Amino acid sequence: AQSVAQPEDQVNVAEGNPLTVKCTYSVSGNPYLFWYVQYPNRGLQFLLKYITGDNLVKGSYGFEAEFNKSQTSFHLKKPSALVSDSALYFCAVRDAGNTPLVFGKGTRLSVIA
């Protein structure tokens, strides 16, 4: 069965600094990986997904994610954080079977001005 871990409950970063939100996964076979963001009192919004063969994936709002097969990781990154990036971020994974998407527990990102 697939699983995903987000080892940090909270990440604090100063505005303008680079940010990283970590995600590691476990699947049998090829992984299908996603990042979502949740703002207060809203549903989750899709940010980006892994595309086979691309180790660096670009997504919405200047976010990107780095895929590392040997470390089974898919970390979310942004070169320069904005206060408006403060939100809850979820990593999710499924395998190639007809299986549903499994989410991590989420990481709260706080960008301080």
Next chain:
Amino acid sequence: NAGVTQTPKFQVLKTGQSMTLQCAQDMNHEYMSWYRQDPGMGLRLIHYSVGAGITDQGEVPNGYNVSRSTTEDFPLRLLSAAPSQTSVYFCASGSRGYNSPLHFGNGTRLTVT
């Protein structure tokens, strides 16, 4: 194009009462699912459906029923509400395909007293 619409936005129930959370999507998505979100637990899958007439259990199905009589609608029924079902419930839909992202509704906040 409204996307995924959930009703009601808020609901308070007494223990033992029953109710139905509504979910409708207008994107002709075959896949629909229900998650619950609890602090520190991330999103946990309750039930999902890969098409009209087909449903399956997720990680936490006990106390919930679903049906999928049309492509557009995927209601979630609480048979006899319990305080442990106090949560925020999200409906999500997506196209067929391992790499298709999910589209989320804005959630229903349910309190069971």
